[in-house]
Amino acid sequence: MKMLHVPLLALAVLFSAQGFAANTAQQEKMKTCNADATAQALKGDERKAFMSTCLKKQVPQTQQEKMKTCNAAATGQSLKGDARKAFMSDCLKKK
Known part of the structure:
Protein backbone atom coordinates (compact mmCIF):
# COMPACT_ATOMS: atom_id res chain seq x y z
CA MET A 1 0.00 0.00 0.00
CA LYS A 2 2.81 2.42 0.85
CA MET A 3 4.48 1.66 -2.48
CA LEU A 4 1.43 3.13 -4.23
CA HIS A 5 1.63 6.38 -2.27
CA VAL A 6 5.19 7.20 -3.35
CA PRO A 7 4.49 7.43 -7.12
CA LEU A 8 1.29 9.36 -6.47
CA LEU A 9 3.13 11.80 -4.24
CA ALA A 10 5.86 12.21 -6.86
CA LEU A 11 3.25 13.00 -9.53
CA ALA A 12 1.54 15.52 -7.26
CA VAL A 13 4.85 17.29 -6.60
CA LEU A 14 5.69 17.32 -10.31
CA PHE A 15 2.38 18.87 -11.34
CA SER A 16 2.41 21.42 -8.53
CA ALA A 17 5.96 22.46 -9.45
CA GLN A 18 4.94 23.02 -13.07
CA GLY A 19 1.94 25.05 -11.97
CA PHE A 20 4.08 27.06 -9.58
CA ALA A 21 6.60 27.90 -12.30
CA ALA A 22 3.87 29.04 -14.68
CA ASN A 23 2.20 31.02 -11.91
CA THR A 24 5.49 32.70 -10.97
CA ALA A 25 6.10 33.74 -14.58
CA GLN A 26 2.58 35.18 -14.78
CA GLN A 27 3.11 37.03 -11.50
CA GLU A 28 6.36 38.54 -12.79
CA LYS A 29 4.60 39.64 -15.96
CA MET A 30 1.82 41.18 -13.88
CA LYS A 31 4.37 43.08 -11.75
CA THR A 32 6.13 44.43 -14.83
CA CYS A 33 2.92 45.54 -16.54
CA ASN A 34 1.63 47.08 -13.32
CA ALA A 35 4.86 49.02 -12.83
CA ASP A 36 4.71 50.28 -16.41
CA ALA A 37 1.10 51.40 -15.98
CA THR A 38 1.98 53.20 -12.74
CA ALA A 39 4.99 54.87 -14.37
CA GLN A 40 2.68 56.18 -17.09
CA ALA A 41 0.18 57.34 -14.44
CA LEU A 42 -2.64 55.46 -16.15
CA LYS A 43 -6.00 55.25 -14.39
CA GLY A 44 -9.44 53.77 -15.02
CA ASP A 45 -10.26 52.46 -18.48
CA GLU A 46 -6.88 53.50 -19.89
CA ARG A 47 -5.12 51.42 -17.26
CA LYS A 48 -7.40 48.43 -17.89
CA ALA A 49 -6.75 48.60 -21.64
CA PHE A 50 -3.00 48.94 -21.11
CA MET A 51 -2.87 46.03 -18.65
CA SER A 52 -4.90 43.83 -20.99
CA THR A 53 -2.58 44.54 -23.92
CA CYS A 54 0.56 44.22 -21.81
CA LEU A 55 -0.45 40.88 -20.30
CA LYS A 56 -1.30 39.43 -23.72
CA LYS A 57 2.18 40.13 -25.05
CA GLN A 58 4.36 37.06 -24.89
CA VAL A 59 8.07 36.99 -24.41
CA PRO A 60 9.51 34.95 -27.26
Missing part, protein backbone atom coordinates in the same frame (compact mmCIF):
# COMPACT_ATOMS: atom_id res chain seq x y z
CA GLN A 61 10.29 31.41 -26.16
CA THR A 62 13.06 29.25 -27.43
CA GLN A 63 11.92 26.13 -29.25
CA GLN A 64 13.03 24.02 -26.31
CA GLU A 65 11.01 26.11 -23.81
CA LYS A 66 8.01 25.97 -26.12
CA MET A 67 8.34 22.18 -26.38
CA LYS A 68 8.41 21.86 -22.58
CA THR A 69 5.38 24.11 -22.19
CA CYS A 70 3.34 22.30 -24.84
CA ASN A 71 4.37 18.89 -23.53
CA ALA A 72 3.33 19.82 -19.99
CA ALA A 73 -0.02 21.10 -21.26
CA ALA A 74 -0.64 17.91 -23.26
CA THR A 75 0.28 15.78 -20.25
CA GLY A 76 -1.98 17.85 -18.02
CA GLN A 77 -4.85 17.17 -20.40
CA SER A 78 -4.00 13.44 -20.49
CA LEU A 79 -3.80 13.49 -24.28
CA LYS A 80 -2.58 10.39 -26.08
CA GLY A 81 -2.01 9.21 -29.64
CA ASP A 82 -3.37 11.29 -32.51
CA ALA A 83 -5.03 13.79 -30.18
CA ARG A 84 -1.67 14.50 -28.52
CA LYS A 85 0.10 14.80 -31.88
CA ALA A 86 -2.50 17.27 -33.15
CA PHE A 87 -2.35 19.28 -29.93
CA MET A 88 1.45 19.41 -29.93
CA SER A 89 1.53 20.45 -33.58
CA ASP A 90 -0.95 23.25 -33.00
CA CYS A 91 0.73 24.35 -29.76
CA LEU A 92 4.20 24.50 -31.28
CA LYS A 93 2.99 26.55 -34.27
CA LYS A 94 1.63 29.30 -32.01
CA LYS A 95 3.93 32.21 -31.29
Whole structure:
Protein backbone atom coordinates (compact mmCIF):
# COMPACT_ATOMS: atom_id res chain seq x y z
CA MET A 1 0.00 0.00 0.00
CA LYS A 2 2.81 2.42 0.85
CA MET A 3 4.48 1.66 -2.48
CA LEU A 4 1.43 3.13 -4.23
CA HIS A 5 1.63 6.38 -2.27
CA VAL A 6 5.19 7.20 -3.35
CA PRO A 7 4.49 7.43 -7.12
CA LEU A 8 1.29 9.36 -6.47
CA LEU A 9 3.13 11.80 -4.24
CA ALA A 10 5.86 12.21 -6.86
CA LEU A 11 3.25 13.00 -9.53
CA ALA A 12 1.54 15.52 -7.26
CA VAL A 13 4.85 17.29 -6.60
CA LEU A 14 5.69 17.32 -10.31
CA PHE A 15 2.38 18.87 -11.34
CA SER A 16 2.41 21.42 -8.53
CA ALA A 17 5.96 22.46 -9.45
CA GLN A 18 4.94 23.02 -13.07
CA GLY A 19 1.94 25.05 -11.97
CA PHE A 20 4.08 27.06 -9.58
CA ALA A 21 6.60 27.90 -12.30
CA ALA A 22 3.87 29.04 -14.68
CA ASN A 23 2.20 31.02 -11.91
CA THR A 24 5.49 32.70 -10.97
CA ALA A 25 6.10 33.74 -14.58
CA GLN A 26 2.58 35.18 -14.78
CA GLN A 27 3.11 37.03 -11.50
CA GLU A 28 6.36 38.54 -12.79
CA LYS A 29 4.60 39.64 -15.96
CA MET A 30 1.82 41.18 -13.88
CA LYS A 31 4.37 43.08 -11.75
CA THR A 32 6.13 44.43 -14.83
CA CYS A 33 2.92 45.54 -16.54
CA ASN A 34 1.63 47.08 -13.32
CA ALA A 35 4.86 49.02 -12.83
CA ASP A 36 4.71 50.28 -16.41
CA ALA A 37 1.10 51.40 -15.98
CA THR A 38 1.98 53.20 -12.74
CA ALA A 39 4.99 54.87 -14.37
CA GLN A 40 2.68 56.18 -17.09
CA ALA A 41 0.18 57.34 -14.44
CA LEU A 42 -2.64 55.46 -16.15
CA LYS A 43 -6.00 55.25 -14.39
CA GLY A 44 -9.44 53.77 -15.02
CA ASP A 45 -10.26 52.46 -18.48
CA GLU A 46 -6.88 53.50 -19.89
CA ARG A 47 -5.12 51.42 -17.26
CA LYS A 48 -7.40 48.43 -17.89
CA ALA A 49 -6.75 48.60 -21.64
CA PHE A 50 -3.00 48.94 -21.11
CA MET A 51 -2.87 46.03 -18.65
CA SER A 52 -4.90 43.83 -20.99
CA THR A 53 -2.58 44.54 -23.92
CA CYS A 54 0.56 44.22 -21.81
CA LEU A 55 -0.45 40.88 -20.30
CA LYS A 56 -1.30 39.43 -23.72
CA LYS A 57 2.18 40.13 -25.05
CA GLN A 58 4.36 37.06 -24.89
CA VAL A 59 8.07 36.99 -24.41
CA PRO A 60 9.51 34.95 -27.26
CA GLN A 61 10.29 31.41 -26.16
CA THR A 62 13.06 29.25 -27.43
CA GLN A 63 11.92 26.13 -29.25
CA GLN A 64 13.03 24.02 -26.31
CA GLU A 65 11.01 26.11 -23.81
CA LYS A 66 8.01 25.97 -26.12
CA MET A 67 8.34 22.18 -26.38
CA LYS A 68 8.41 21.86 -22.58
CA THR A 69 5.38 24.11 -22.19
CA CYS A 70 3.34 22.30 -24.84
CA ASN A 71 4.37 18.89 -23.53
CA ALA A 72 3.33 19.82 -19.99
CA ALA A 73 -0.02 21.10 -21.26
CA ALA A 74 -0.64 17.91 -23.26
CA THR A 75 0.28 15.78 -20.25
CA GLY A 76 -1.98 17.85 -18.02
CA GLN A 77 -4.85 17.17 -20.40
CA SER A 78 -4.00 13.44 -20.49
CA LEU A 79 -3.80 13.49 -24.28
CA LYS A 80 -2.58 10.39 -26.08
CA GLY A 81 -2.01 9.21 -29.64
CA ASP A 82 -3.37 11.29 -32.51
CA ALA A 83 -5.03 13.79 -30.18
CA ARG A 84 -1.67 14.50 -28.52
CA LYS A 85 0.10 14.80 -31.88
CA ALA A 86 -2.50 17.27 -33.15
CA PHE A 87 -2.35 19.28 -29.93
CA MET A 88 1.45 19.41 -29.93
CA SER A 89 1.53 20.45 -33.58
CA ASP A 90 -0.95 23.25 -33.00
CA CYS A 91 0.73 24.35 -29.76
CA LEU A 92 4.20 24.50 -31.28
CA LYS A 93 2.99 26.55 -34.27
CA LYS A 94 1.63 29.30 -32.01
CA LYS A 95 3.93 32.21 -31.29
